[in-house]
Amino acid sequence: xxxxxxxxxxxxxxxxxxxxxxxxxxxxxxxxxxxxxxxxxxxxxxxxxxxxxxxxxxxxxxxxxxxxxxxxxxxxxxxxxxxxxxxxxxxxxxxxxxxxxxxxxxxxxxxxxxxxxxxxxxxxxxxxxxxxxxxxx
Numbered sequence: 001x002x003x004x005x006x007x008x009x010x011x012x013x014x015x016x017x018x019x020x021x022x023x024x025x026x027x028x029x030x031x032x033x034x035x036x037x038x039x040x041x042x043x044x045x046x047x048x049x050x051x052x053x054x055x056x057x058x059x060x061x062x063x064x065x066x067x068x069x070x071x072x073x074x075x076x077x078x079x080x081x082x083x084x085x086x087x088x089x090x091x092x093x094x095x096x097x098x099x100x101x102x103x104x105x106x107x108x109x110x111x112x113x114x115x116x117x118x119x120x121x122x123x124x125x126x127x128x129x130x131x132x133x134x135x136x137x
Contacts, residue, residue, distance in 0.1 A: 011115040018108040025101045036090045042075045043084040
């Protein structure tokens with residue numbers, strides 16, 4: 001149970017901050033995973049497109065195949081060995097982010113539960129908190 005002393009406004013602010021933090025950590029995990037994908041792609045090197053299927057595709061489709069140089073330009077300019085060497089550190093960073101993400105998600109769930117319990121214990125507090133905010137008192 002939550003305390004009636006804990007202002008509803010503070011519970012809402014806490015939940016809002018945790019939601020924003022959860023969104024940031026999800027964004028960083030996407031960035032780290034994308035960087036791992038680029039490291040693997042840079043180390044493996046792309047194969048050319050269109051060579052094995054040039055005679056089975058219509059000409060208008062074949063004319064749209066990107067050149068190998070254009071594809072390689074989408075990859076990091078770094079040394080492929082260096083790129084592959086980044087993978088353990090990137091993997092470890094993703095694991096730390098995953099652990100942090102779990103902790104933030106659990107804190108968000110606890111804050112949500114406290115907010116729901118607070119409102120369930122005193123439904124009128126929602127109206128009172130809005131009145132106080134509107135009055136500025």
